[in-house]
Amino acid sequence: AKRYSAFRSKLVIRLRSVLHDESNVFKSKLDNPYSVEFKGVARSPKIPASNLLCRLKHVVPSVTTITGEEPAFKDSPIRQAVPKTKLFEPNERYNTCAIVSNAGALNGSNLGRIIDSHDLVLRFNHAPTIGYEKDVGKKTTIRILNSQVASKKHFKFLKNKMYTGIKILVWDPCSYTSTLEQWKENPDFDVFTPYMKHRRAKPKTNLHLLNPRVLWTLWDFLQTHTSVRIRPNPPSSGFLGIALLLPHCDRVRLFEYVPSVRMTPRCHYFDNEVDTSCTFGVWHPLAAEKLLSLSLNQEDDFTTFQTGYITIPGYSNLKC
Numbered sequence: 001a002k003r004y005s006a007f008r009s010k011l012v013i014r015l016r017s018v019l020h021d022e023s024n025v026f027k028s029k030l031d032n033p034y035s036v037e038f039k040g041v042a043r044s045p046k047i048p049a050s051n052l053l054c055r056l057k058h059v060v061p062s063v064t065t066i067t068g069e070e071p072a073f074k075d076s077p078i079r080q081a082v083p084k085t086k087l088f089e090p091n092e093r094y095n096t097c098a099i100v101s102n103a104g105a106l107n108g109s110n111l112g113r114i115i116d117s118h119d120l121v122l123r124f125n126h127a128p129t130i131g132y133e134k135d136v137g138k139k140t141t142i143r144i145l146n147s148q149v150a151s152k153k154h155f156k157f158l159k160n161k162m163y164t165g166i167k168i169l170v171w172d173p174c175s176y177t178s179t180l181e182q183w184k185e186n187p188d189f190d191v192f193t194p195y196m197k198h199r200r201a202k203p204k205t206n207l208h209l210l211n212p213r214v215l216w217t218l219w220d221f222l223q224t225h226t227s228v229r230i231r232p233n234p235p236s237s238g239f240l241g242i243a244l245l246l247p248h249c250d251r252v253r254l255f256e257y258v259p260s261v262r263m264t265p266r267c268h269y270f271d272n273e274v275d276t277s278c279t280f281g282v283w284h285p286l287a288a289e290k291l292l293s294l295s296l297n298q299e300d301d302f303t304t305f306q307t308g309y310i311t312i313p314g315y316s317n318l319k320c
């Protein structure tokens, strides 16, 4: 037990030191590509986890997707292309849900069987299962893809079978104050063309676009509950995954999102790239996300830091 509490202290110190370094970036105002102007109050949560979750439930009761009915899309072909089936029906419920991060620490983790035992499994981007079943399992219910993966040719969004027959949520950021119209005219990467193509080629895949305003609601939530200024960029797919699943799962488990003792400088479990900022954040406010997630965790230190997952209770378990 001592070993894990020492690991926890070191990890928290490291995450906090990244947070403080990042807050200087914000102060310089040089690096604010999304024109973030936070007007709220930033402070550290000294409140119980259940209250914090109630606040998250209040600000993001569910993650919204583009329906085509928004004024910005009324005359766009996107309107016809949106599937009749929602990404999640409002009453769609799962007992246990697994979120599999892409962290290098999953390599050699042997977590595949436990991941596959969940009722729903969420994966990110182009993360493979074939060849990595022992460590990450083979079941996939849903993928969250960023707009680079959906639009850049080498990710084979239109061809690879891993993007077929499941639920998929594609996201692309808008600026902090921009409207859907402005986003439609000026996305970071053109998600609309591959979206239309994929819808035509694979109509059975339940493919949706994130309403990008959600990203800034989540960012505001992170900033409101962090005592220093956080990086003014959208939260990572990992944090978006938490917000997406909490309304639909009794328990949400995140694998190697909060690093375990297997923590490695390797970025991904499926390649050899070495980059510690994948785990601690260079673009997303990852350190803030991970500290907040750790404060919502219900598992003991052995499960968190040795087995390698945290559990956050779903909204259905809350009395708000």
Ligand code: C5P
Binding pocket: 100, 101, 102, 103, 104, 124, 125, 126, 236, 237, 238, 239, 256, 257, 258, 266, 267, 268, 278, 279, 280
């Ligand atoms: O690298 P990529 O964005 O594809 O990873 C998907 C998600 O997995 C990230 O958004 C992040 O939340 C999580 N991740 C992590 N640590 C890593 C790599 C990824 O927590 N080393």
